[in-house]
Amino acid sequence: MDPMPIHSPHGKAACFPMVSCDCAMDEVIELLLVNGRTSVTVAGSDGGPCGTFDLMAHLLRVRQGLACGPGEAVGGHLEAPGEEPPAQAGSLWREVLHSMLSGTEKPMVALTDGAERVLFANASLRGAFPGLFPGPSVTIPDLLPGHPVGRDADNGAVSFWFVQNQQRAFMVLRVRPALDGIGALVLFELTSQLSKGYQEALDEVDVLKRVLNTVEGLQVVDTRGVITLVNESFLRIHHLTREQSEGHPVTEVIDNTRMHIVAQTGVSEVDEIQTIGGHEYVVSRIPIFKDGKCLGAVGRIVFQDFQEIQRLALKAKRLQMELEALRKSKGKAHADTRFSFEDIVATCESSLLAKERAMMGAPTASTILLLGESGVGKEVYAHAIHNLSPRYSRPFVRVNCSAITESLIESELFGYEDGAFTGARKGGRAGKFELANTGTIFLDEIGDMPLSAQAKLLRVLQEREIDRVGGEGTMPVDIRVIAATNQDLWAMVEQKKFRRDLFFRLNVIPIVIPPLRDRPGDVKALAKLFWADLQKTHGITTKFLTEGAKHLLQDYPWPGNIRELHNVLERTFTIVRDNLISEDQVRMILQGVGSSAGHVCENEDCPLDEVVEKAERRAIGFALARTNNNKAQAAKLLGISRPLLYRKMHQYDIS
Numbered sequence: 018m019d020p021m022p023i024h025s026p027h028g029k030a031a032c033f034p035m036v037s038c039d040c041a042m043d044e045v046i047e048l049l050l051v052n053g054r055t056s057v058t059v060a061g062s063d064g065g066p067c068g069t070f071d072l073m074a075h076l077l078r079v080r081q082g083l084a085c086g087p088g089e090a091v092g093g094h095l096e097a098p099g100e101e102p103p104a105q106a107g108s109l110w111r112e113v114l115h116s117m118l119s120g121t122e123k124p125m126v127a128l129t130d131g132a133e134r135v136l137f138a139n140a141s142l143r144g145a146f147p148g149l150f151p152g153p154s155v156t157i158p159d160l161l162p163g164h165p166v167g168r169d170a171d172n173g174a175v176s177f178w179f180v181q182n183q184q185r186a187f188m189v190l191r192v193r194p195a196l197d198g199i200g201a202l203v204l205f206e207l208t209s210q211l212s213k214g215y216q217e218a219l220d221e222v223d224v225l226k227r228v229l230n231t232v233e234g235l236q237v238v239d240t241r242g243v244i245t246l247v248n249e250s251f252l253r254i255h256h257l258t259r260e261q262s263e264g265h266p267v268t269e270v271i272d273n274t275r276m277h278i279v280a281q282t283g284v285s286e287v288d289e290i291q292t293i294g295g296h297e298y299v300v301s302r303i304p305i306f307k308d309g310k311c312l313g314a315v316g317r318i319v320f321q322d323f324q325e326i327q328r329l330a331l332k333a334k335r336l337q338m339e340l341e342a343l344r345k346s347k348g349k350a351h352a353d354t355r356f357s358f359e360d361i362v363a364t365c366e367s368s369l370l371a372k373e374r375a376m377m378g379a380p381t382a383s384t385i386l387l388l389g390e391s392g393v394g395k396e397v398y399a400h401a402i403h404n405l406s407p408r409y410s411r412p413f414v415r416v417n418c419s420a421i422t423e424s425l426i427e428s429e430l431f432g433y434e435d436g437a438f439t440g441a442r443k444g445g446r447a448g449k450f451e452l453a454n455t456g457t458i459f460l461d462e463i464g465d466m467p468l469s470a471q472a473k474l475l476r477v478l479q480e481r482e483i484d485r486v487g488g489e490g491t492m493p494v495d496i497r498v499i500a501a502t503n504q505d506l507w508a509m510v511e512q513k514k515f516r517r518d519l520f521f522r523l524n525v526i527p528i529v530i531p532p533l534r535d536r537p538g539d540v541k542a543l544a545k546l547f548w549a550d551l552q553k554t555h556g557i558t559t560k561f562l563t564e565g566a567k568h569l570l571q572d573y574p575w576p577g578n579i580r581e582l583h584n585v586l587e588r589t590f591t592i593v594r595d596n597l598i599s600e601d602q603v604r605m606i607l608q609g610v611g612s613s614a615g616h617v618c619e620n621e622d623c624p625l626d627e628v629v630e631k632a633e634r635r636a637i638g639f640a641l642a643r644t645n646n647n648k649a650q651a652a653k654l655l656g657i658s659r660p661l662l663y664r665k666m667h668q669y670d671i672s
C-alpha cells in the first residue's frame with residue numbers, strides 16, 4: 018500500500034509510510050504521536066501490508082493487562098488487515114508535539130488514561146525515571162508528586178506547569194482529551210533543556226528571589242498603600258501568610274505603619290522606631306521612583322529589637338567608661354578607695370540597673386544618694402563612683418555619720434582652730450570636709466545625723482564653704498558629695514526627723530541598690546567569686562560546695578545581704594574540713610551566723626542573755642557543720658554532754 022499523505026507541522030502535504038512488522042512497539046507509537054495518527058499499516062517480511070497497528074486498540078489491551086514490552090515487535094499486535102483508518106488525533110496534538118519536540122533532543126512522552134495511569138511511556142521518559150519503569154501501573158502523580166494533574170488545575174485542553182522532582186525541574190505539558198476521549202498526552206521537559214535565554218531569565222529570577230530573602234521583613238506597597246510584595250522573612254516575623262498580606266492595604270496588615278504615607282509623599286523615613294504587636298522595631302521606609310514619579314515604597318526591618326539596641330548602647334558606654342577608668346587608674350587612684358565598677362557583681366536586671374545608673378552618674382558633679390539595706394554594697398558603690406569621676410586621683414573621705422557624737426560632729430566635719438575648746442589639739446585640726454577638698458566626701462549613714470548637724474551640713478552644701486570651730490572667716494571647699502543610708506529618708510522627713518531641704522539637696526541622683534534576696538543570680542555569681550578568693554587566700558583548691566549547698570545559698574533570704582553571704586562562705590570554708598561541703602553543713606553554718614546571730618556584740622547595748630544566745634547558737638551551728646551533723650562529736654567538740662546539746666538545739670530551733 019502506498020504511503021498515505023499526511024500534514025507536516027508546517028502545513029505541507031507529506032507521505033506517511035508503512036512500518037515494518039519487526040519495528041519496536043514504542044518506536045511505532047512515538048511515530049504515530051508525532052504525526053498525530055492513531056494507526057499505521059504494517060508491512061510484512063515480503064514488503065506488502067500484513068495488518069494495521071491501532072494505537073487505541075493497543076492501549077486498550079495495555080489497560081486490560083495484556084501489555085507487551087516496549088521493545089517487542091509491532092508485528093505480533095496487529096489488527097486484522099484492512100483499510101488504513103483516517104488520521105483522527107487532532108491538529109492540536111500535532112502542533113503542540115511538534116513545537117515541543119523541535120527544540121528537544123529526547124522528548125519524554127506519556128499517554129495516560131482517565132485514571133492517570135501511564136499506558137505508554139517512551140524510552141526517554143522511562144530513562145528519566147529508571148526506578149519506576151518498568152512498573153505495572155505507574156501514574157502521573159508517581160512521576161511528579163505534588164503535581165496538580167488529576168486535580169482542579171486540569172480543566173483545559175492544554176495545561177502547562179513547572180514541577181520540581183528530586184532536584185530536577187520539569188516543564189510539563191498536558192494535552193487532553195487523548196485517544197478514547199478521556200486520557201491525556203503528557204510531555205515532560207527538563208527545564209535545563211529549555212532554551213538558554215529562558216533558562217537565564219529563570220536563573221535571574223531565582224537569584225533575585227534569594228537576594229530579596231536576605232532582607233529582614235521586606236515589604237513593598239504601591240501608591241495606594243496596598244502591599245504588592247513581601248518576602249519570607251516578613252511572613253515569619255509577623256506570623257502572616259502571603260494571602261493575608263499581599264493584595265491588602267498595609268494599614269490593615271501592620272500596626273502603626275507609615276508605608277502608605279511614604280508611598281504618597283516620596284519622603285524616606287530611615288531608622289525609625291515602630292511598635293508592632295507591642296514589640297519595638299527599628300525600620301526604614303524608602304520610596305521607589307521611576308522617571309521622577311513615585312511608584313510606591315519599600316520597607317524593611319533594620320533591627321528587630323529596639324531595647325536590645327538600647328542595651329548595647331548602654332553596654333558600649335559602660336565599656337567606654339570602664340576603659341577610661343582603667344586608663345586613669347594607671348595615673349593612680351586615691352589610696353582610700355578600694356573598689357571600682359569592675360568589682361561590682363551585677364547579673365540581675367535590678368542590680369544591672371543600679372550599676373548602670375551609678376556609672377552614668379559617676380562622671381558628673383552631681384550629688385548621689387545611695388539607698389539600700391545594710392550590707393548591699395553602698396560603700397562599694399561610693400568607691401566605684403569616685404574612681405570613675407574626674408576626681409578619682411583626689412581624696413575620698415568617708416564620714417560615718419552614725420558614729421560621731423552630736424557634740425563632736427561640728428568639729429569632726431568642719432575642723433577647729435587652735436584653742437577652740439578644752440582639749441583641742443594644738444595648732445587646730447582640719448575637718449572631714451577640708452580633708453576631702455577637691456575630692457569626694459562620702460556621708461555614710463546620713464539618716465543617723467542629728468538634726469542640729471543637718472542644718473550645718475545643709476549650709477555647707479549650699480554655700481560650698483566651711484567655718485572651722487573657733488575660727489574666723491570661711492574657707493571655700495570644692496567637694497563632690499555621695500551620701501548613703503539604709504533608712505527610709507522620706508519617712509523620716511515626714512516624721513520631722515530629717516530636714517526636708519537637706520533631703521532634696523541630697524536626693525539629686527538617687528540609686529536604689531536592691532537587697533540580695535531579690536537577685537538570686539547575683540548570689541550565685543558572688544558566691545563563686547568569694548569562694549575562688551577563699552581558695553586563693555587559703556591555698557586550698559580542693560574544697561567545693563555541692564549543688565545542693567549552692568541551691569541552699571540561693572534560696573536563703575540573706576537579711577545581712579552581701580556582707581552576710583561573705584561571712585557565711587568564709588566560715589564554711591574555714592570550719593568545715595571536708596572537701597565536698599554538703600547542703601546540711603551549710604545549713605548549720607547559716608543557723609549559726611544567720612540573721613539573728615550575725616551581729617553578736619556589735620551593739621554595745623545588747624542584753625547579756627541575747628549575747629549568750631547568739632554565741633551559743635553560733636558555736637553549736639559551727640560544731641555541727643564541722644562534724645557533719647554528728648551530735649556525739651559535736652558535743653565533744655563543744656565540751657558538753659549530748660543531752661545538753663540536744664536541749665540547746667531544741668531551745669534554739671536548730672535542726
Ligand SMILES: Nc1ncnc2c1ncn2[C@@H]1O[C@H](COP(=O)(O)OP(=O)(O)OP(=O)(O)O)[C@@H](O)[C@H]1O
Nearest residue numbers: 360361362390391392393394395396397503579580
Ligand atoms: N557588688 C559587690 N561585689 C562584690 N562584693 C561586694 C559587692 N557589694 C558589696 N560587697 C561586699 O559586701 C560587703 C558589704 O558592703 P558595703 O559595706 O559596701 O555595704 P553597705 O551597704 O555600705 O553596708 P552598711 O549599710 O552596713 O554600711 C563588703 O565586704 C563588700 O566588699
